[in-house]
Amino acid sequence: MCDKPMSKMSKFQVKKLFVYLVLSLFVIWTVGPFIWMVSTSLKHYGDIFTPVPQLIPRDKITGQVYVTLENYHYVIEMKGLGRAFLNSLLVTIVVTAFKLFFDSLAAYAFARIRFPGRDFFFFIVISSMMVPGVALLVPRVYITRLLGLYNSLWGLIIPMSMSVFDIFLLRQFFLNIPVELEEASMIDGASRWDIYWRIALPLAKPALALVAITSFTWHWNDLMWPLVILTDAKKYTLPLALALLASGQAPRPHYIMAGATLTVIPIMIIFLIFQRQILEGISITGLK
Numbered sequence: 486m487c488d489k490p491m492s493k494m495s496k497f498q499v500k501k502l503f504v505y506l507v508l509s510l511f512v513i514w515t516v517g518p519f520i521w522m523v524s525t526s527l528k529h530y531g532d533i534f535t536p537v538p539q540l541i542p543r544d545k546i547t548g549q550v551y552v553t554l555e556n557y558h559y560v561i562e563m564k565g566l567g568r569a570f571l572n573s574l575l576v577t578i579v580v581t582a583f584k585l586f587f588d589s590l591a592a593y594a595f596a597r598i599r600f601p602g603r604d605f606f607f608f609i610v611i612s613s614m615m616v617p618g619v620a621l622l623v624p625r626v627y628i629t630r631l632l633g634l635y636n637s638l639w640g641l642i643i644p645m646s647m648s649v650f651d652i653f654l655l656r657q658f659f660l661n662i663p664v665e666l667e668e669a670s671m672i673d674g675a676s677r678w679d680i681y682w683r684i685a686l687p688l689a690k691p692a693l694a695l696v697a698i699t700s701f702t703w704h705w706n707d708l709m710w711p712l713v714i715l716t717d718a719k720k721y722t723l724p725l726a727l728a729l730l731a732s733g734q735a736p737r738p739h740y741i742m743a744g745a746t747l748t749v750i751p752i753m754i755i756f757l758i759f760q761r762q763i764l765e766g767i768s769i770t771g772l773k
Contacts, residue, residue, distance in 0.1 A: 519749065526743040527552035533739060556743035560730060566744050568719060569726035573705060576641045576722060581700045583646035585693055591647070592655030593681050597667065607656075614649050618709075626713055640714045641722070645704065651696045658692040659685060694762040702752055723748050 524540050525533060532542045543550055561567035594600075595607045625644050626635075634640035662685060670680050686693070708724040715721055721729070727744045756763075 522742045522749070523746055525739055526556055526746045527554070528556075528739055529553055530737065530739055556739045557747070560740055560744045560747070564726070564730050564740070564744070565718065565721070566723065566726050566730070566747060569721045569723045570747060572638065572720060573723040576638055577701055577704045579642050580645050580704050581697050583642065584648055584651060584700050585697060587647050588651040588696065589655050589686060589689065589693065590681070592652045593659050593685055595652070596656045596659035597680075597685075598677070610649055611653060614653075622709070622713065625710075629714060635714060636716045636720065638720060641711060645707075645710065648696075648700065651700065654696065655689065655692055658689050662688055691762065691765045694759065694765075698755060698759050698763055701755065705752060706748075 520540070524542075528542045532539065541550055542552060561570075591610075595603060595610075629635050629640050629644060632643075634643060666684055667680050670684060675683070706724060707722070708728060711722045711725045712728075715725065718726075718729075727741075727748055730744050731741050
């Protein structure tokens, strides 16, 4: 009588152990390259290609642990990644702020304001999501040249100041706001702008946080648009400067890993701090 419960318990423990093993392998597969990247960025060139790979560099004679920050100093000062970091930070912050404002305006209009052809225009806007971004690259470059924004930071900002997906996401949230709140505000004399600014936006903080975090991440890592717009090395963003560094430093992986670490760390910090807001924004906006 006692063997059956024990056998069931042993099967449960085996299944649990198997799940933990699979999850551990997945974590190692995911986090392992990042850890090795940081480790390589702190090594001297002679400590990289060793018969026995070392995660933590040690002196060959004394065995003491030692790291170096010379690689970061080299890529920041000598290779211009410090200036590129500031360019990326400026462009990403301004683009994110513009997208929060313009996308929320468009989303609120499609969700709450009745005007002729509203559903048709929204269908046209959503249909543009089916067009590959590469197909729009040449027209965007042509229009950017006509506006005199080619090879400038504004050329990186203005064409990317709106997102169809963010409009759709925010519209889904605004549709869930009770209409009674707006009707009561209109009775009290509030204008449509007051309702948008004082009621809709404060209630949409989770969705706005999701848009801000995803937009910041996307534009921080964007390489294609700066690659076709910028020709002046002083205006390069961090991904573009890192690509240039990698193309010219093939036998120097410690410099490349230092630049890659500079690129990844801000995104990792943002996700660690705001991961709750990301999950909350996805759940509230109704995305599955």
